[in-house]
Amino acid sequence: MITISDIAKKAGVAKSTVSRYLNGGCVSQETRKKIDKVVKETGYVPNPFARSLKAKRTYMIGVIIPRLNSPSTNKVLTGMDTTCREKGYQWIITNSNQDQNREIENLYTLAKQKVDGIILLPKKISSKHEKAFEEISTPILVLGQRSKNIPSIIYSDYKAGKTIGEYALKLGHRSFLYVSVSEEDIAVGKERKKGFLDAVKKFPETKIKIITTDFQMDAAYKTALKTLSHLKASFIACATDTIALAFLKAAHQLNLPIPEFISLTGFGGYDTLSFVSPSITTIAYPYYEVGKLAVQQLDRIIQGFKVPNLVEMPHQLIIKESTKSIL
Known part of the structure; x- marks a missing residue:
């Protein structure tokens, strides 16, 4: 040893x-x-128990995730695990199941357990969150949403939405369906949609229909079956890759070929998109790197160093087989 x-x-x-x-x-x-x-x-690998006795720290980090079946969260957690091991931290993962009250409860619970710091992946930041941030002395870092007073790491969701919109226009599309999620999720439900709409509205002849569905694939699939049966758009932009996969399955069932009948895109860059046919054009985010950075930043906060109050991570357009030009 x-x-x-x-x-x-x-x-x-x-x-x-x-x-x-x-x-x-x-x-x-x-x-x-x-x-x-x-x-x-x-x-x-340092012995966390021995270190905690000497440094009066637990060398434990608490992580609050929004749901257990999210591919993007799993990639973030993989990055966190890598850096936790490098820095000698153990960690506790709690699931809020997209319930704000559970998120708040988990914040207080982890603080009582004397973790050195907390990484929160919230659905949104509410006044209840901000109150908890003020009352808890444990260092906190927010990931995926923006907080006024707590260091945050966010994705370039508005810019990513704009990138998809501009790409669609470049292909000649002017009739769109945007499949969103609830605006309670500011990043996914609001910022991505706003970026897309701001891009495609450049042309006065643009036609846009917006519908809202759920993060869960089964709910998105039901929405897709109902929507595609009377669809008039030539381009569908889905707020997540999971929703895009649901629309792809529904299109196959309804014998609506993609991209011949309609172009389809998502957000996320999930690995599974390369193993379906046609593979789906998407926006990729550096989830693994985000997880590593989150632990690095939290570690600096724990040690008393200042970190940027806001870090925005980049995105990348990954063009696959589900989109085509109609020019």
């Missing part, structure tokens, strides 16, 4: 230096690189 003494010997530094490194103390950049290299080569 690798010990701190082993790390110190291999790095050519004192044991106390390795201890400062592990506990976030002052270590020169050159020395930090030496220790980083040895830690990676040996696969050394």
Whole structure:
């Protein structure tokens, strides 16, 4: 079993230096690189219990997720796990099931359990959230939505919506169906839609129909069957890849070929989109990198460093087989 003494010997530094490194103390950049290299080569993982006794920290992070069956959340969690292991944190995951009251309850519960910090993936930020943020002394970072007073990491949802809209116009489409979710989810239900609408409304002849469905695939599938039977649009933009998959399945069932009959897009960049036929054009977000960054930022907050109050992550248009030009 690798010990701190082993790390110190291999790095050519004192044991106390390795201890400062592990506990976030002052270590020169050159020395930090030496220790980083040895830690990676040996696969050394600090003992959270021993560290907590000395540093009066639990080395536990609490994470509140919106639902258990989200592909994007799973990728974020994978990134978090990587960085938690690198920094010696254990973590507790709680599920709110998109229930605001459960989110608030989980915030207070995790704080009582003396976690070093909390990462919250909320459906939206309400006044109840802001009140909880004020009352809880535990460092908090918000992911996916924007908070006034708490450091937040968001996706470029408005810009992403605009990217899809501009791409559709470039293909010659002027008649659109936008399939949204509730605007209670500001990022997915509001920002993505607004970006898309602002883009396609450039042309006065543009026709747009907006409908709302659910994040769940079965609900989206029922919406798709009902909508596609009398569809007049040539381009469908779905607020998530899950909804896009539901519309793809419904189109197959109704013998409406994609993209010959209609073009179809989503948001998310889920891996499954490459394994369906036709593969679906989408917006990809760096979910794994977001998870890593979230833990890195929270770790800095825990150590008393300042971090940006808002970080916006980029997006990328991934063109697949479900869209075509009608020019």
